[in-house]
Amino acid sequence: MYPLVRELAAADAPHRVPVAVTCRVLGLARQPYYRSYLVRGLDGPVTDAEMAEAYRANALFDAHRDDPEFSHRFLLDEARAAGEATAERTAWRICRDNGWWSAFGKRRGRGKNAKAGPPVHDDLVRRGFTADGPNRLRRTYHRRRRQRRLARLTPVEHETIMTPPAALAA
Incomplete structure (x- = not known):
């Protein structure tokens, strides 16, 4: 994902987007971005593997944004249809790292610290607590x-x- 951030923040990009904005929208932390580029320098070369993974992640993210109900397997099919060839394990890892789970897949908040959801049905008794x-x-x-x-x-x-x-x- 970081090569994509760097590509959007480049000075010669048609629409220059600051690193902070790109990281916030994609749900990434800024510190690992800066740490990875301090090692090789901000103008250091981006490897082909990093660039390929960034494009794969972008294709998976586009598919997840269109259909949040899809699991990583269906997201993989959508990414392959968009032209990004990816192994299933790689797609799973990218989805896991970025938290792109199916809307129906993970059960959240089943303990005593869970947030209450919306009411399941209308108040049939019509209680007035005023x-x-x-x-x-x-x-x-x-x-x-x-x-x-x-x-x-x-x-x-x-x-x-x-x-x-x-x-x-x-």
């Missing part, structure tokens, strides 16, 4: 334990007895 006025709280939970101050009744039984019959009829 207060009638400021500093008013609507009770939605009643303790079932019998209490001494309510003459050994549960709060629900106490409300039923103490509420006028006209209110119960309505």
